[in-house]
Amino acid sequence: MPNVQIMDHPLIQHKINYIRSEDVGSKEFREIVSEIASLMCYEASRDLKLTDVKIKTPICEMTGKKLSGKKMAVVPILRAGLGMVDGILKMIPAAKVGHIGLYRDPKTFQPVEYYCKLPADCSEREVFVVDPMLATGGSSAAAIQLLKDKGVKHIRFLCIIAAPEGVELMKAEHPDVALYIGALDDHLNEHKYIVPGLGDAGDRIFGTK
């Protein structure tokens, strides 16, 4: 699948497998979602450009490498995406954070927007959109369209678990957006929940059910 990367790192697979269990409570679920986000960020940032920089160590002068001028932003899709923000910021502490509030209507399964606050210079940034779950794809496709409407050109999407239906929608609507997926699951059930999945990520992170 072009532009779609499914994580094969053993640590990522192990941690995703662990949080699927219904026996894992909110505290542990939150901690491990954050760890998975850090590991996924490491994998999803492999192609960031580096530039030469002269530095002086206590021993001598040298030419080292630093991330080239490109500025970054993390944009979680509320609520569940919030669980991935700290893990990304541990890897890229200089990133700014924007927020897009969407919930999926339980009857129509369509995304409903309720909040949007982005860094003023978002259109100049490399944006990492994060949400643990890509189910029908409606929420992430809408969030990415919202960013594109505001002029954002460089977008990556990171999710922990995806359904094939969501991947297809994203490829059709946003073929230019690179998808980084922790695990690709089997299908959606009649309530459009991912099977086997991990349940409702937002409820598990925030303890709301």
Ligand SMILES: O=P(O)(O)OC[C@H]1O[C@H](OP(=O)(O)OP(=O)(O)O)[C@H](O)[C@@H]1O
């Ligand atoms: O791909 P989709 O079919 O759109 O479904 C995925 C969306 O559903 C969940 O959010 P939810 O609506 O439960 O909101 P929450 O994060 O506030 O719990 C999830 O975090 C995604 O944003």
Ligand SMILES: O=c1cc[nH]c(=O)[nH]1
């Ligand atoms: O399986 C799913 C589908 C949508 N949202 C979730 O949190 N989980």
Ligand SMILES: [Mg+2]
């Ligand atoms: Mg939810």
